Amino acid sequence: MIAFDTVTKTYDGNKAIAGVSFEIQKGEMAFLTGPSGSGKTTLLRLVYREEVADQGRIVVAGWDLNKLDSTSIPFLRRNVGVVFQDFKLLPDRTVRDNVELTLRIQGIADDEARERVTSTLRLVGLRHKTDAYPPHLSGGEQQRVVIARAIIGNPAVLLADEPTGNLDPDTAKGIMDVFRTVHSRGGTILIATHDPNLYEHSGCRIFRLQEGKLLA
Amino acid sequence: MIAFDTVTKTYDGNKAIAGVSFEIQKGEMAFLTGPSGSGKTTLLRLVYREEVADQGRIVVAGWDLNKLDSTSIPFLRRNVGVVFQDFKLLPDRTVRDNVELTLRIQGIADDEARERVTSTLRLVGLRHKTDAYPPHLSGGEQQRVVIARAIIGNPAVLLADEPTGNLDPDTAKGIMDVFRTVHSRGGTILIATHDPNLYEHSGCRIFRLQEGKLLA
Amino acid sequence: MFIYHVRTAWLSLARNAGINLLTVFSLAVGLSLVAITVLSVFGLHTAVKEWTSGFGMVAYLAEGLPTKGQEALRDRLSREPGIRSVELVSAEDALRELEGALGKEMLQGLEANPLPASIRIFLSPGNLDVARVKELAGRLAGMDGIVEVEYGQKWVERMAVAARQFGLAGSALGLSLGIGIIFILSNTIKILFYRRAQEIDILKLLGATQGFIRAPFLIEGVFFGILSGGVAALGTFLARNWVSGKFGFVIETPWPLQFTEPLIVLVGAVLGLAGSFIALGRIRL
């Protein structure tokens, strides 16, 4: 589902990703870890083509990103749900509108959208904040809105970047349960995290980054 | 140094802080914990007067916040260093300029400011990112810039809101060492966090919030 | 989907009501200025025309033409296009006038009336450019019974030159003001939308197409344009009524400018649409 072949990404002469190769199968759930600044976010950005690799080949859900023309980018991204590390919520739209955006972009109509938003918000425990605006939410609440927005479209690939950094252990467990549900439905999931509690004893593969290189 | 006396803060009819009383002594280091949305950030905001209490009395570093006139607010805030949960970095100023801001606001001159910025950035492991802009930093790097900005002014009170949410365990340990150094120099520190690793076995007092109330 | 975009645009406008109202106000003032400038240019033309319309000609009649013939000629001239009214002055009247002007004694020595009969011609307003006056004078001079046509050539030419110069300068000024202000207004929209680069980035990352991203902005732009156009139209309407009520001065405008107020709204809408379109530029996905 996600395949990197000796991918390199350089910022201002520094390699954020240095010759990384790996493959994640359809329906697999995997973790990405490594110290701060080791390139986790950059790797994820390459997957949904916010960044373009300098070298190497990336294939996501059947799209060869080197050969992707720019009008296809939106359609790639609709297959990839992302829990952004820095949230990227629209501050002047309600929680409902933020979450609904994913569906609207895919052209899903009013009634269905409303229902799915309500049930997804219930899933992340934010039903009561439906009409709030992001700046009026706590850090953890915002993070859960982002998670809801990422999963609501049933994306083929779900990328989560430090999805529990602002959550208490109990809520984090709840979110991991949500991810496992998505996984059990056949979703491919890659979670970047610092929290060993998430991946230890998970039985999933763990990719460790160190200065842009994948450790064996 | 920080004293709350039956403080209540209501948002749109919901009590984010409900009758909270506690006292933190000068030179004490304490932790604040509780589930997502329990009121930790709100409590900290009351301390540096981003929010005003609806009821109750708050005294910080000798200032009675109920009696504080608005021209004194900046001077209160200069005594309180804050690691914001949502960072609040200026995106179009370099790391150096962001960190230096604390000193500039206090009217500290060029040469001294430069030196202190350099040594503080070294302390948080970001010496090599001095001239970068925040949007070009990783999540953990940004978080450490915020920490540097909060501690550089040697504030009497240091408030840290989820300061290690984006940091790997090793880097987090390093940051906790920095906080302990500040503490050993006489700083009063209150850290809001979800991570039990930070406060367990720390020997510090732990305040637990639940739906805006302090648990005994 | 369209309704969704309209709703999104409307909510965005409402959420930042303060700055958006300010923008609408700015645009409205700008559009009013454009309208006032354009109207003033035509007002200048109208004023110059009206003001110069008091001038006329004198056609001297052949000696010995009988009164009947004089009157026939007068009636004929009064039907000429471009002539507002005519007045027949007999030789006797002319002499009386001259006596009045020079003093009776001065002309005592005259044996016969040396003056010819004449027809005074007042031109229609709007017929005062040199070419037309000349042409008319030539035509009249060729008529049977008319000996000579006098029309204060110097005056007419002078007026015409002045009117043309004022008109040209006014038009040039009006044009540059109009273009300049519209440039400023489209920049205003651009500056307003600039801060929303972040919103656009987020939409891109969520897989939105260019069209999806643009739609609410374009709708917002049109909203802006129509709202401020409406305000400006109201202002212009009131100002125009006040001027024509107070000074009885009705500005002549060529098609389609007589529909000033609807036009302002239209210009506003087009400006808003174009402004936001330009502001968005090419969105790179």
Next chain:
Amino acid sequence: MFIYHVRTAWLSLARNAGINLLTVFSLAVGLSLVAITVLSVFGLHTAVKEWTSGFGMVAYLAEGLPTKGQEALRDRLSREPGIRSVELVSAEDALRELEGALGKEMLQGLEANPLPASIRIFLSPGNLDVARVKELAGRLAGMDGIVEVEYGQKWVERMAVAARQFGLAGSALGLSLGIGIIFILSNTIKILFYRRAQEIDILKLLGATQGFIRAPFLIEGVFFGILSGGVAALGTFLARNWVSGKFGFVIETPWPLQFTEPLIVLVGAVLGLAGSFIALGRIRL
């Protein structure tokens, strides 16, 4: 500290060069329009004055005044303030002119020359308001040797009324354009700074005083004003030179408006300062 603020302001301008250049350009166009409008208003006054300055009076001299006396009177009048030049027309010249106008035959019967000698008076430009002309005419009429003064009263009054109306309308239009454009420009600055509310909030939370927060914005505002004022001044200078070179038309402006270009820069700076000051409003800490 001041240097720190200037540096901060400068970096902020440089970091967002695109939108800031656009703003400068917008402001420059607006300031140019204001300058052009103001200059045009004075240009209109100048043009009207020059154009009406061709009018004059005729003073009819007493019969029997000897040539010496006529010439003395002529010299005296030529020294009167408000009179540009004079021309003595003897009775004989007058008759010859009348003959030329009416045809020699018509006046054949005259035994003696019935016409008086006269002095034609050309007024200085800028002396053409009715009151002055009337007053001058009255004064001349009272002089020894002058019998009557004719000055085409209707014409002069008409010109004067027209000139005043054009002048008033032009000034009103210029004033509203000036105010309107300056309003739009200060809004432009406000809209530009609006997106930086976040920056202001962060500074507040770090303990910055109002002054510290404001300083770089005000400096930026002044930068904007001076830059765009400079561009506008250059444009205005070139345009003005082109006009006076091409048409030989030099616009008379009262103090201090003859220093148009430095004034534009000054207005720009004040506008930038005031605009950013208003944009910041009262910063609540």
